Amino acid sequence: MTHRQSKRLGRVGGIGLLLLAAVAWADLPASAVATSAPDQGKPRVEGALLVDVTQVKPGDTFRAGVRFRLDPGWHIYWKNPGDSGLETEVAWDTPGSTVGPLKWPFPDTFRTSDGFITTYGYDDVAILVADVKASEGATAGALTLSAAVEALVCEVHCIPAELMLTRSIPVGPETLRDAETAAVFDAEVAKVPRPLADSGHTVSVALDAPNLTAGQAFTGALTLTGPGGAAVPAVEGDFFIAERIPGVANLGLTAEGPGRFKVKGKAEPDVQATAPRLTGVLRLGTAATGYQYLEVTAPLAPMVAAVGAAGTPAVVKPPSVKDSIAAVKPVGTAAVAAPAQESSVGLGLALVFAFFGGALLNLMPCVFPVLALKAYGFTRMVQQEQGRVAAHAGAYAGGIIATMLLLAGGVLAVRAGGASVGWGFQFQEPLFVAGVCAVLVAFALNLFGVFNVGLDGTALAGKVDQSHGLMHSAGEGVLAVVLATPCSAPLLGTAVGFAFAAGPATVLAVFTALGLGLALPFCLLVLVPGLAKKLPKPGAWMERFKQVLGFALLATTVWLVWVMGGLAGVDGMARLLAFLVAVGLVTWLYGQGQAQDGVRKLATVAVAAGVLVASGLLTLRFEEQGPSAVARTGSTMALAQPWDDAAVQTALAAGQPVFIDFTADWCLTCKFNERTVLSTDEVRDAFIQHRVAFFVADWTRRDARITAKLAEHGRAGVPMYLVLSPGAPDKPEVLSELLTTGLVSDAVKRAAECAPSKLGGSNVLCAAGFPSH
Numbered sequence: 001m002t003h004r005q006s007k008r009l010g011r012v013g014g015i016g017l018l019l020l021a022a023v024a025w026a027d028l029p030a031s032a033v034a035t036s037a038p039d040q041g042k043p044r045v046e047g048a049l050l051v052d053v054t055q056v057k058p059g060d061t062f063r064a065g066v067r068f069r070l071d072p073g074w075h076i077y078w079k080n081p082g083d084s085g086l087e088t089e090v091a092w093d094t095p096g097s098t099v100g101p102l103k104w105p106f107p108d109t110f111r112t113s114d115g116f117i118t119t120y121g122y123d124d125v126a127i128l129v130a131d132v133k134a135s136e137g138a139t140a141g142a143l144t145l146s147a148a149v150e151a152l153v154c155e156v157h158c159i160p161a162e163l164m165l166t167r168s169i170p171v172g173p174e175t176l177r178d179a180e181t182a183a184v185f186d187a188e189v190a191k192v193p194r195p196l197a198d199s200g201h202t203v204s205v206a207l208d209a210p211n212l213t214a215g216q217a218f219t220g221a222l223t224l225t226g227p228g229g230a231a232v233p234a235v236e237g238d239f240f241i242a243e244r245i246p247g248v249a250n251l252g253l254t255a256e257g258p259g260r261f262k263v264k265g266k267a268e269p270d271v272q273a274t275a276p277r278l279t280g281v282l283r284l285g286t287a288a289t290g291y292q293y294l295e296v297t298a299p300l301a302p303m304v305a306a307v308g309a310a311g312t313p314a315v316v317k318p319p320s321v322k323d324s325i326a327a328v329k330p331v332g333t334a335a336v337a338a339p340a341q342e343s344s345v346g347l348g349l350a351l352v353f354a355f356f357g358g359a360l361l362n363l364m365p366c367v368f369p370v371l372a373l374k375a376y377g378f379t380r381m382v383q384q385e386q387g388r389v390a391a392h393a394g395a396y397a398g399g400i401i402a403t404m405l406l407l408a409g410g411v412l413a414v415r416a417g418g419a420s421v422g423w424g425f426q427f428q429e430p431l432f433v434a435g436v437c438a439v440l441v442a443f444a445l446n447l448f449g450v451f452n453v454g455l456d457g458t459a460l461a462g463k464v465d466q467s468h469g470l471m472h473s474a475g476e477g478v479l480a481v482v483l484a485t486p487c488s489a490p491l492l493g494t495a496v497g498f499a500f501a502a503g504p505a506t507v508l509a510v511f512t513a514l515g516l517g518l519a520l521p522f523c524l525l526v527l528v529p530g531l532a533k534k535l536p537k538p539g540a541w542m543e544r545f546k547q548v549l550g551f552a553l554l555a556t557t558v559w560l561v562w563v564m565g566g567l568a569g570v571d572g573m574a575r576l577l578a579f580l581v582a583v584g585l586v587t588w589l590y591g592q593g594q595a596q597d598g599v600r601k602l603a604t605v606a607v608a609a610g611v612l613v614a615s616g617l618l619t620l621r622f623e624e625q626g627p628s629a630v631a632r633t634g635s636t637m638a639l640a641q642p643w644d645d646a647a648v649q650t651a652l653a654a655g656q657p658v659f660i661d662f663t664a665d666w667c668l669t670c671k672f673n674e675r676t677v678l679s680t681d682e683v684r685d686a687f688i689q690h691r692v693a694f695f696v697a698d699w700t701r702r703d704a705r706i707t708a709k710l711a712e713h714g715r716a717g718v719p720m721y722l723v724l725s726p727g728a729p730d731k732p733e734v735l736s737e738l739l740t741t742g743l744v745s746d747a748v749k750r751a752a753e754c755a756p757s758k759l760g761g762s763n764v765l766c767a768a769g770f771p772s773h
Helices: 003-026 179-189 321-327 334-341 347-361 368-381 386-416 430-447 463-484 492-500 504-527 529-533 541-594 598-619 645-653 668-678 681-689 704-712 741-753 764-768
Strands: 033-039 042-051 053-055 061-070 075-082 089-093 108-111 118-123 125-133 142-154 158-170 202-207 217-225 240-242 248-257 260-267 277-286 290-299 658-663 693-698 720-725 728-734
Touching (some): 033 142, 042 158, 042 179, 061 142, 061 158, 061 179, 075 240, 089 125, 125 179, 202 290, 217 290, 240 248, 347 504, 386 463, 430 541, 541 598, 645 658, 658 668, 658 741, 668 741, 720 741, 728 741
Parallel strands (some): 658 693
Antiparallel strands (some): 033 042, 033 158, 061 125, 075 142, 089 142, 108 118, 142 158, 202 217, 217 260, 240 277, 248 260, 277 290
16 A cells, blocks of 8 residues: 555545534634635635634633645645745734744655655645644733745645635633544644654664765664664655755665664755754654654764865864854955955056946946936937036936945945955845845836936926936936946956955045946047937937836846845745835825825825835845755756865866856856856867866855955956866966856866876976966
């Protein structure tokens, strides 16, 4: 009998209990039942809020549960969803009362047809129960209980589900139990694994090696003894499911006899945990004999780093306060900045690089929508007097330079506080990304005519209106800087990297030069009259073009929403989109208010402001995700592995050339190089031919190690590409920010020719050291 068959038989008793309770549940209040996960017009899950009392005494404890009823073939997820999915979440709201943790019954195992993906969860009917202690102050009336449920409902595809369930429980002098619901709860709680201490069982784990080695698989044996030394029942099916274990992946047990199990797993390559514990749930027995459910936890072994160049493993110790401070040491300190001091880049050359790097930023896709918007503005004003256009150009340039100086000040302040930063660092903050998205959506709706900012051409003569117009130009300069920071143009990385490793005066000077370069194209339109005259004449086409530019801004917003997905996951993207809907509503309300007068206008603006604040407080709550996975978008990228210094040294010791891609999801230059160069067959063939070890250092979220490595090579932001040769591992070649297939292929070929097996007295390249640009 398969586990699925035994599960169906086991449900017969459960169905009987459900039928007994059906009468009691039939009169559930409408607020306690909801459906969600619509698919082809049909909801795939129904949720109901159940309690096992009909009346509760203040201070007494009762049980509440969320019952999930799923369509055939659909399921939700356990607290560890496995290879895919999201944990089902229940957030309780019980004024004055307290709710204990959810009791998770032993989950089912779901596998794709090819066995590649394994997940854990529940199908058909499932109930998650929690203990509730009624408020001591609930002396009369009723106690309100609410549950906000978020779940991912999956068959082949997955649909997010949100359920809001609420009910009132009468408060009285004594607690009255609901026998039918209590019986159903008892049946579900019986499937919740018990701690070993409560069951009388004992467990021990003996690994085949004395330590876990980072990045390596491990095996061992687990022995389980029953209460008083009694024998342990046999097991069947998917009897063990591991919980999330920091530092350990793919942990599993294989039965070798009653109470004897073989342990298999793999230590993560980048681990902070010093002594991971085996943690999971175990189902003993068979369908014929009945099941027991246990929580199993036992220490594994100390974690050690991978074998280094010296051939001796080192125990991974928890970081001390001193270590933590060193990990985020400012890039201006000697320990990090020393390599940059060896650079031949001086202040004068850094300023030149910054100026032209800022000018080249105008060609980056991050900045194009704002530049096109500004071009529209200059076209509209070109018929005005020259001084007026010059004033707007000056305001635009002033907005850019002022924002650059603010950004430089922020860099200096963060660096003074003992943290390292880099170009584009603010895009590692979900709230900043959300703010930029809101500005872009508001700008786009302004272009669509939802509301008005600044002036039309007939009001330019007014002094106050003229001030507004200049502020509008200055704001566009601010937005240009905000959108430019995720991009790293050629020359820019070298200039900013030099500045970040130098003193405050140099930082301010380089950022000023960078701002001047960014403002250069539109300043030229003013300073060179012939260029301005070549702009097209104003006409009806401008209104259509303005609306087209609105779609360009929305396209940039789509990219930023994707960036948010890397920072805060799918939930973060959903929260951001909800906030942007609120921004759209706010701008519409503001536009309505502009057509009103007096009190009505003030009231409309006040409502708009209230909606904006409330929506921000409700939606802009982002949880940091774990390290993002390496992108696998192309054939070459499939060869990549997460960057780790120990793994790099291991590859070099084995005679392999190394290519390291320092990248981030919010860096468009990085993604352009990845799709047009690194994912090509030519680069893939070169990597395979020369046995290149390919590493990706993902800087989407803060990582002090990557920041320090960038500074070590005189860079402050991504992209950065390093090629290391096993023949000269201490002299990496730093490639240009804009890659070509020939550039990458030639670099890895040079690195391979520098391999130790090819070293010789006539090898001038290796004797001179691997080149560094």
